[in-house]
Amino acid sequence: MIRFEKVTKRFADGTTAVDALDLEIADGETVMLVGPSGCGKTTSLRLINRLEEATGGRVLVNGQDVSQVDPTQLRRGIGYVIQHAGLFPHRRIEGNIATVPRLLGWARAKIQPKVDDMLETVGLDRTVAQRFPHQLSGGQQQRVGVARALAGEPPVLLMDEPFAAVDPIVRARLQQEFLDLKKRVRKTIVFVTHDVDEAIKLGDKIAILKEGGQLAQYGRPVEILARPADSFVADFVGRERTLKRLALMTADSLDVTPGNPVDPDADAERVGAAAAEAGQPWVPVVGEDRRFQGWCDSRRLVNGHTAGQLAGGLSIATVGPGDTLRTALDAALSAESRSVVRVDAAGNYLGVITLERIAEAGLWS
Amino acid sequence: MELIRWSWVGRHLDDIGWLFVEHIQLAGLALVFGFAIAFPLSLMALRWPRLYGPLLGFTGVLFTVPSLALFILLIPYTGLSKATSLIGLTIYTLLILVRNIVEGLRGVSPHVLDAAKAMGLTRTQRLFQVELPLALPMIMAGIRIAAVTTIGLVTVTALIGQGGLGRLFIDGFTRDFATPVIVGFVLSVALAVVVDLLLVRLQSALTPWHDEAGR
Numbered sequence: 001m002i003r004f005e006k007v008t009k010r011f012a013d014g015t016t017a018v019d020a021l022d023l024e025i026a027d028g029e030t031v032m033l034v035g036p037s038g039c040g041k042t043t044s045l046r047l048i049n050r051l052e053e054a055t056g057g058r059v060l061v062n063g064q065d066v067s068q069v070d071p072t073q074l075r076r077g078i079g080y081v082i083q084h085a086g087l088f089p090h091r092r093i094e095g096n097i098a099t100v101p102r103l104l105g106w107a108r109a110k111i112q113p114k115v116d117d118m119l120e121t122v123g124l125d126r127t128v129a130q131r132f133p134h135q136l137s138g139g140q141q142q143r144v145g146v147a148r149a150l151a152g153e154p155p156v157l158l159m160d161e162p163f164a165a166v167d168p169i170v171r172a173r174l175q176q177e178f179l180d181l182k183k184r185v186r187k188t189i190v191f192v193t194h195d196v197d198e199a200i201k202l203g204d205k206i207a208i209l210k211e212g213g214q215l216a217q218y219g220r221p222v223e224i225l226a227r228p229a230d231s232f233v234a235d236f237v238g239r240e241r242t243l244k245r246l247a248l249m250t251a252d253s254l255d256v257t258p259g260n261p262v263d264p265d266a267d268a269e270r271v272g273a274a275a276a277e278a279g280q281p282w283v284p285v286v287g288e289d290r291r292f293q294g295w296c297d298s299r300r301l302v303n304g305h306t307a308g309q310l311a312g313g314l315s316i317a318t319v320g321p322g323d324t325l326r327t328a329l330d331a332a333l334s335a336e337s338r339s340v341v342r343v344d345a346a347g348n349y350l351g352v353i354t355l356e357r358i359a360e361a362g363l364w365s
Numbered sequence: 366m367e368l369i370r371w372s373w374v375g376r377h378l379d380d381i382g383w384l385f386v387e388h389i390q391l392a393g394l395a396l397v398f399g400f401a402i403a404f405p406l407s408l409m410a411l412r413w414p415r416l417y418g419p420l421l422g423f424t425g426v427l428f429t430v431p432s433l434a435l436f437i438l439l440i441p442y443t444g445l446s447k448a449t450s451l452i453g454l455t456i457y458t459l460l461i462l463v464r465n466i467v468e469g470l471r472g473v474s475p476h477v478l479d480a481a482k483a484m485g486l487t488r489t490q491r492l493f494q495v496e497l498p499l500a501l502p503m504i505m506a507g508i509r510i511a512a513v514t515t516i517g518l519v520t521v522t523a524l525i526g527q528g529g530l531g532r533l534f535i536d537g538f539t540r541d542f543a544t545p546v547i548v549g550f551v552l553s554v555a556l557a558v559v560v561d562l563l564l565v566r567l568q569s570a571l572t573p574w575h576d577e578a579g580r
Contacts, residue, residue: 051483075484082479086480088477088499090499099484134574
């Protein structure tokens with residue numbers, strides 16, 4: 001876990017890059033630092049591996065104040081990827097990737113397979129291992145940059161505008177690969193970008209910073225889109241644009257997920273099983289008449305009670321085929337399950353639309 | 366009158382050989398000493414950038430002192446010795462070497478240095494594993510210029526009784542006899558050309574990444 005506690009960074013010339021920043025990043029989470037230039041996002045990132053030193057407050061990595069750790073040792077345990085890849089031009093690709101394992105004193109027999117493994121992880125052919133960086137395309141170099149950052153098996157990965165210097169087509173592909181990669185490697189990732197679309201697409205959470213290094217809002221992408229903290233955030237994320245797009249689309253344009261509905265008489269055991277299968281704690285309760293009766297929280301249902309008893313008190317909003325996605329978004333946001341039930345024209349239960357699915361539709365269609 | 370009297374050359378092969386070796390020794394040692402002094406000076410200039418201006422100014426002034434005058438100035442201290450010759454020759458390499466080492470190290474991409482630091486290389490590791498290898502083409506360029514210049518300059522020290530092949534010039538001049546002058550000239554030029562070519566080869570071998578980089 002990474003935690004910023006009232007962290008301030010003032011430069012010698014008097015400018016404040018980061019101002020009393022509080023931020024908590026959970027293990028395995030991808031957090032995007034986004035904002036206009038001069039908002040201190042890159043400085044904030046560099047405070048984590050002490051490429052910059054805080055002038056106030058403290059940064060904790062795994063509970064340890066980084067200012068108390070030897071910077072060299074600290075950095076060997078934190079992967080770092082930068083915009084221009086920053087590969088060592090005089091080292092072959094394999095030498096670049098092996099940098100941190102060598103610094104950590106790994107045995108040669110362990111390093112070689114690791115290099116091959118990393119090349120495969122980032123989708124590069126093994127034949128590039130013997131080339132020099134300048135013999136690779138920009139996109140390939142960026143992949144090597146990621147491979148080099150991951151080779152030392154750090155639990156934390158810092159990325160500073162890694163995809164900003166490649167052309168849009170390559171960028172889109174690298175972004176998709178990043179999404180696949182982060183599922184596989186399970187790292188805590190802090191990712192700086194000035195591109196809000198990239199932040200929404202890649203992040204589990206987004207921290208929006210404004211000029212002068214202040215945190216404007218921190219939350220999941222859909223939450224920020226749906227409930228921006230202020231007009232700065234709303235403007236910055238282009239909320240109007242997204243909402244307009246959603247208002248033009250209808251609920252039947254999205255596929256539903258089955259949602260594993262239970263009947264009102266279901267007991268804790270059955271609700272628990274349905275929730276486990278669905279992969280989320282909230283289960284829709286649907287009566288024999290195929291009407292949606294509400295959401296049941298499998299975690300709160302105790303033995304002896306039934307799903308129907310819990311469902312009643314909660315949001316029972318549904319959307320029909322003619323409703324817009326804007327309506328669906330509002331319904332999903334007001335439901336604790338962060339989902340909305342989709343019904344057919346006659347009001348019969350069809351399935352579930354998640355908030356993520358709606359947000360995606362608004363952003364990417 | 367023939368241009369070169371081969372019989373003289375044949376009779377003095379031993380002497381010519383010795384002078385040739387001495388020539389290489391003087392030039393080689395001056396380069397080694399020059400680098401040994403220029404390298405720490407350059408690192409200081411990088412660490413404290415304010416030093417760089419005065420340092421270049423000082424070595425620049427030294428560079429402009431006419432060579433003969435410099436040797437004559439040194440004679441009261443070190444006499445007509447090899448030391449006098451070496452000190453003078455070494456001084457002349459400093460400007461070229463300091464400037465190329467500093468510019469070479471300064472030319473290393475800040476992105477690469479940033480990455481090296483972020484990977485957890487210590488200051489010393491960054492210098493020897495990243496900065497110096499990347500500055501090598503520029504440093505080698507300096508060494509080549511210094512080497513060729515010094516090989517030519519060695520002949521001047523013949524006037525203080527050293528000078529390697531330069532002594533053939535004096536010999537030929539005093540006796541109004543062209544052969545030693547031509548032999549000394551040809552060998553001196555040949556040495557400079559061969560050394561330069563060898564240094565180019567050495568650089569290619571040391572910087573395989575650089576050849577195709579176009580930088």
